[in-house]
Amino acid sequence: MRQLLRFAVVGVLNTAVGYAVIFACMYLVGWGAVVSNIAGYAVGLVVSYTLNRTFTFRSAAGKKREIVRFLSIFMVAYLANIGVLMLLIDHLGMHKGWAQLAAGAVYTSLFYVLSKYYVFVEAHSEATSR
Template sequence: MKHLLKFAMVGVLNTALGYAVIFGCMYLFGLGAVVSNVLGYAVGLVVSYSLNRSFTFRSSGARRVEAVRFVAIFLLAYLANLGVLVLSTRRFGWHEGVAQVIAGVVYFGLSFVLNKYYVFRGARVESAAADAPRES
């Protein structure tokens, strides 16, 4: 449960930072919306990976392998989010706002599970060993 809470905290911080970069690029540096969005998401992705690796899961696995997996999971979770959104609105006729929230929950849940059990899976073994009672 502590991983889930930490993952959510990183997500909130990451979202705020991503929007700060997006709006800073647009309104302070005069960049276009698309370029600003790409830069904001790029910064967010790096920060999210770094914080989830060090804070959420406390991983000491191979950085390059984890980073590639992290980006792959981000893309997979985003495609799942998009799929749920399109299916919910076009096939089932749900309200777009409701569909966005449900799609967001799917993104968050899938991203958390795959990051915990695939991207940072080595951290589970190490954190379990660190949390185990020590014999004197």
């Protein structure tokens, strides 16, 4: 349960940092919304990986493999998020706000499970064998 709480804290932090970068790029640097969004997500992913590796899962495994896996599960979780969002809005007629919350829950749940059992699996294996 503590690990899930740490994961949530990291999620809030990387989201805040990502949005700070997005708005700084748009309003201080003068970049467009799309480029600013890309920059914010890139910084947010670095923060997320770093904090999840060191704080949430406390991994000591090889970084190269973990980074590739981390980026892979981000894409899987993000595509699941978009798929659920489109399904709920376009096919089930759900309100867009509620659909965003539901799709976000799918993204977060999938990202946590895949992080724990695929990206940081060695850290998880060591923790359960103690």
